[in-house]
Amino acid sequence: MMLCLLAFTFAKAEIALPKIFSSEMVLQRNSDVLLYGWADPNEEFTIYTGWNDEIHEIKTGNDAKWELKVNTPQAGGPYEIHFKGSKNEITLKNVLIGEVWLCSGQSNMEWSANSKIANRDFEIENAEYPNIRLFTVAKRTANYPQEDVAGTWVSCSPETMQDFSAVAYFFARKLHKELNIPIGLVDNAWGASSAEVWTPQSVFETYPKLEEAHKKIEPNKWVTVQKSSLYNGMVAPLTKFKIGGTIWYQGESNTPNAENYQELFSNMVASWRHAWNNDFPFYYVQIAPFKYDHEFAGGVVRDQQRRTLALKNTGMAMTSDICTIEDIHPLNKQDVGLRLANIALKNKYGLLQQQEVYGPLFNSFEVDGQRLKVKFDHAEGLYSKEKKIRLFEVSNALGEWHPAKAKLKNGLVILSSNKVKKPKGVRYAYRSKDIATLFNKAGLPTSTFTSEQTN
Numbered sequence: 469m470m471l472c473l474l475a476f477t478f479a480k481a482e483i484a485l486p487k488i489f490s491s492e493m494v495l496q497r498n499s500d501v502l503l504y505g506w507a508d509p510n511e512e513f514t515i516y517t518g519w520n521d522e523i524h525e526i527k528t529g530n531d532a533k534w535e536l537k538v539n540t541p542q543a544g545g546p547y548e549i550h551f552k553g554s555k556n557e558i559t560l561k562n563v564l565i566g567e568v569w570l571c572s573g574q575s576n577m578e579w580s581a582n583s584k585i586a587n588r589d590f591e592i593e594n595a596e597y598p599n600i601r602l603f604t605v606a607k608r609t610a611n612y613p614q615e616d617v618a619g620t621w622v623s624c625s626p627e628t629m630q631d632f633s634a635v636a637y638f639f640a641r642k643l644h645k646e647l648n649i650p651i652g653l654v655d656n657a658w659g660a661s662s663a664e665v666w667t668p669q670s671v672f673e674t675y676p677k678l679e680e681a682h683k684k685i686e687p688n689k690w691v692t693v694q695k696s697s698l699y700n701g702m703v704a705p706l707t708k709f710k711i712g713g714t715i716w717y718q719g720e721s722n723t724p725n726a727e728n729y730q731e732l733f734s735n736m737v738a739s740w741r742h743a744w745n746n747d748f749p750f751y752y753v754q755i756a757p758f759k760y761d762h763e764f765a766g767g768v769v770r771d772q773q774r775r776t777l778a779l780k781n782t783g784m785a786m787t788s789d790i791c792t793i794e795d796i797h798p799l800n801k802q803d804v805g806l807r808l809a810n811i812a813l814k815n816k817y818g819l820l821q822q823q824e825v826y827g828p829l830f831n832s833f834e835v836d837g838q839r840l841k842v843k844f845d846h847a848e849g850l851y852s853k854e855k856k857i858r859l860f861e862v863s864n865a866l867g868e869w870h871p872a873k874a875k876l877k878n879g880l881v882i883l884s885s886n887k888v889k890k891p892k893g894v895r896y897a898y899r900s901k902d903i904a905t906l907f908n909k910a911g912l913p914t915s916t917f918t919s920e921q922t923n
Contacts, residue, residue, distance in 0.1 A: 482507065482553070482555045482556040483505060483507045483511075483513055483551050483553045483555075483556055483557075483558060484505050484506045484507065485505040485551070485558060486504070486505060486615065486616045486617070486705065486709075487616055487617055487618055487619050487620065488603065488616075488617065488619070488654070488705075488706060488709050489503070489505070489549075489560060490560060490620045490621045491559075491560050491561040491563070491621065492561075492562050492563075492601055492620075492621040492622055492623055493560065493563055493564070493601060493603070493621040493652065494563075494564045494565070494566050494567075494568050494601045494621070494650050494651065494652025495540050495563065495564070495565050495566075495568070495652075495710070496540060496565075496566075496567065496568045496652075496711060496712055497541065497543045497565045497566055497567065497649070498540060498541070498542060499539070499540050499710050500537050500538070500539060500710075501537070501538055501539075501540050501710045502535055502536070502537050502708050502709070502710065503515060503535070503536045503537075503549070504533070504534065504535040504536070504708055505533070505534060506528075506532050506534070507528045507532060507534060507553060508528060508532060509528055509529065509530050509532050510527060510528055510529070510530065511527070511528045511553060511554070512525070512526070512527045512528075512553075512554075513526050513528075513551065513552055513553035513554070514526065514552050514553075515536055515549065515550070515551050515552075516548070516549065516550040516551075516552070517538055517549055518547035518548040518549065518550075518563070519540065519541055519544070519545070519547045519565060520538075520539070522538075524536055524538070535708075540565050541565055542565075543565050543566050543649035543650060544564070544565050544650075545562070545563055545564035545565055545566075545650060546561070546562040546563060546564060547563045547564075547565070548560060548561055548563065549563055562623075564599060564650035564652070565650065566599070566649045566650030566651055566652060567643065567647070567649060567650070567651050567652070567712045568651075568652040568653075568709075568710065568711045568712050569636070569640070569651070569652070569653055569654070569711065569712055569713050569714065569715060570654050570656065570711050570713070570714040571633050571635070571636035571639075571653055571654065571655045571656070571657065571714075571715050571716075572655075572656050572666065572703070572714060572715075572716050572718070573657045573661075573716045573717040573718035573752075573753075574657060574658065574659050574660055574661045574662075574717070574718045574720060574721055575657075575659030575660060575720075575796075575797060576635065576717045576718075576720070576755075576796075576797060576798070576804075577633055577635055577636065577655075577657035577715075577716070577718065577753075578633060578655070578657035578658060578659050579633065579634055579635070579797055579801060580630060580631050580632055580633060580634055581595075581629065581630040581631075581634050581637075582630045582631055583634075583797070584799060585634050585799050585800075585801045585802075586799045586800050586801070586802065587802070591629075591634075591802070592626050592629060592630045593626055594626075595624060595625060595626050595629035595630070595637070596624075596625055596626060597623075597624040597625075597640075597641065597644060598623045598624065598625070599644065599649075599650040599651070600623075600624035600637075600640050600641065600644055600650070600651045600652075600653070601621050601622065601623060601624065601650065601652045601653070602622050602623075602624055602628055602629070602632045602637075602653050602655070603619050603620070603621045603622075603652070603653065603654045603655065604619050604631075604632060604655050604656075605617045605618070605619050605654065605655065605656035605702050605706075606618035606619055607658055607702070608702055609692050609694070609697040609698060609700070609701045610697060610700035610701035610704075611697070611700065612700055613668075613699075613700045613704035613705075614700060614701055614704055614705045615705055616705050617656075617701075617702060617705045621652075624637070624640075632653070632655060633653070633655045633657060634801035634802075635715070635717055635753070635801045635804050635805045635808070636653045636655055636715065636805070637653070637805065638801060638802050638804070638805025638806060638809070639653075639715055639805040639806075639808045639809045639812075640653050640805075640809075641805070641809075642805065642806055642809035642810070643812060643813065643817075646809075646813055646817075646819060647813075647817060647819075654706065654709075654711070656698075656702040656703065656706070657717070657718075658691050658698060659691065660688050660690035660691045660721055661691045661698060661718065661721060662682075662685045662693060662721040662722050663718060663719070663721075663722055663732050663733055663736055664678075664685060664693070664696075664732065665691070665692060665693065665694065665695060665696065665697050665698040665699065666698050666699050666703060666718075666736060667695065667696060667699055667732065667735065667736040667739060668696055668699050668700075668704070668743070669695070669696045670739065671732075671735045671736065671739050672695060672696070674735075675731065677728070677731075678728060678731060678732050678735070679695075681725040681727075681728040681732070682695050682725070684724040684725040685721070685724055685725065686724065688721075703740065703743075704743065707740075707743040707744050710746075711744065711746075711748060712748065712749075713749035713750065713751065713816060714740065714749070714750045714751070715752065715753075715808050715812075716750065716751070716752040716753070717752065717753040717804070718752075719733075719754075719755040719769045719770075719773060720755050720758070720769075720796055722769060723760050723762065723765035723766060723768075723769055723900075724765070726764075726765045726766075726768035726769045726772060727768055729768075729769050729772035729773070730772040730773075730775045730776050733772070733773070733776050734776050734778075734779050737750050737779060738779070747780070747781055748781070749781050749782070749783070749812065749816050750781065750783075751782065751783040751784070751785070751808050751811050751812060751815075752773065752782070752783075752784055752785070753784070753787060753804055753808065754770050754773045754784050754785065754786050754787060754788075754915065754916075755769055755770060755773070755787070756787045756788055756790070756791035756796075756798055757788055757791060757897075757900060757901050757902055757903045758791075758793050758795075758796050758900060758901070759793045759794065759900065759901050760900040762900065763899055764898060764899055764900060765900055766899075766901070767897065767898040767899050767900055767902060767916050768898075770788075770897075770915065770916035771898070771915075771916050771917055771918055774829065774830070774915045774916065774917055777829070781815075783808075783811035783812075783815055783825075783826075784811075784915070785804060785807035785808050785811060786807070786826070786827040786904075786912060786913050786914075786915055787803075787804055787807075788897065788902075788903050788904040788913045788916075789903070789904065789907070789912075789913045790803050790804070791903070793901045793903065807825070807912075810823065810825040811825045823910070824846060824908060824909065824910035824912065825910075825912075826845075826846040826912060827846060827904075827907070827908060827910075827912035827913045827914055827915055828844040828845070828846050828847040828850060828906065828907075828908050828912075828913075828914040828915065829844060829845045829846055829914075829915050829917075830842070830844060830845075830896070830915065830917035830919065831843040831844055831845050833894050833919055835890075835891060838884055838888070838889055838890070838891070839882055839883060839884045839891070840862055840872075840882070840883040840884070840891050840894050841880050841882055841883075842860075842881040842882075842883060842894055843879075843880055844879075844881070844914065846908060846912075847879055847908050848879075848908055848910075849908055849909025849910075850876060850881075850907070850908055850909075851876070851906075851907055851908075851909075852876070852905055852906050852907075853905045853906075853907060854905045857874035857875065857876070857881070857905075857906065858874075858905065859896055859897045859898075859902050859904070859905070859906075860872045860874045860881065860883050860894065860895075860896050861894070861895050861896075861898065862883055862884075862885050862888050862891040862892075862893065862894050863888070863891065863892050863893040863894070863895075864887075864888045864890065864891070864892060865890060865892055867893075869895065870885045870887040870888050871885065872884060872885045872888075872894070873885065881906075893918070893919045893920070894918075894919045895917060895918035896914065896916060896917055896918075897915075897916045897917075898916055898917075898918055904916070
């Protein structure tokens, strides 16, 4: 017993790092990056940072924690970070400076090449990118916010890529090629998870209606539905670690309470930014059409996701043209990652300024007698892939919806229905299984939408 106590005492005195700091890691460039960890109270030690060849003196507080804020350069590496104390030394090797992205959501974000994707064998064989680094957060739940996660950084290779998020990999590959800098990915997705489990408890305390809506989410065999549990176990421990942005692919599990998704999702994003103290870019995937049990649930989520674009510094990749309603896990992860990357390259990195990265998004409509004139943003070269423009509906004063005849004129969609003499609203591709056939010049599909009813 005495030997065990002595061993524990020495172990406690050693410098300790959270798992997100390891060899092969990527640190966010051009930033004040926080290095942090634990040691004995009031212990003195040094930290050497290789990119600026500096030695920093550290003294742990009475709480046995320490922090050091260091400036990172434009990009580069490899570098070393060396921690030297009285009881132990730690050296992190092959550390790169570049762009770090958090990659979160449910199964379509978690989905790897080994889960089966299009061109699987070719993509795995050609996944040799030593300056793309991957960190998979182990699945953990918690009742309260935690300080650490399980996982380790690895270089991207055919061996490591095949079990990592495919969407995140294709996103990083595009950024790496265009920016020519290291890219770090932190994947903390969990299949079948609803947005509630990724949202901190403070949001539900502020918005009780979301707590009520959460009761509609039924338990499943793949992941807990306990609200905030994945935030506590897999997000909160990362909030001191500097990131450049987040990509998100989730929404399928919120079809039971679809009408609350915009409020929930918007507040989740805001809560993450508050926790990081950083209004980082948050780019997400609009879920694909699928044969959900409810006729409109998928369409409602897609429209709620569209409305979330009102939140600053967000972007949405549309996917209704690269899916099948028979499979909730579309195999074309390449284009999903590419579309997210194009949004990031244009909006965050200032590239691709002449390239359209969004599909047409509903702007407004005008009543013209018995017709509606619908205006879209991002609609240059608007065209239909089918001879007949389908999936538009108009509503009457009672809120009843009827199919509409549609034609294109001067970049507008002109709608009419012989069953609606005084149209009050418009919607498009609003059913769960509706696959958009209206595209812009860039070949990107029009988003599902429903307008606000007019008086």
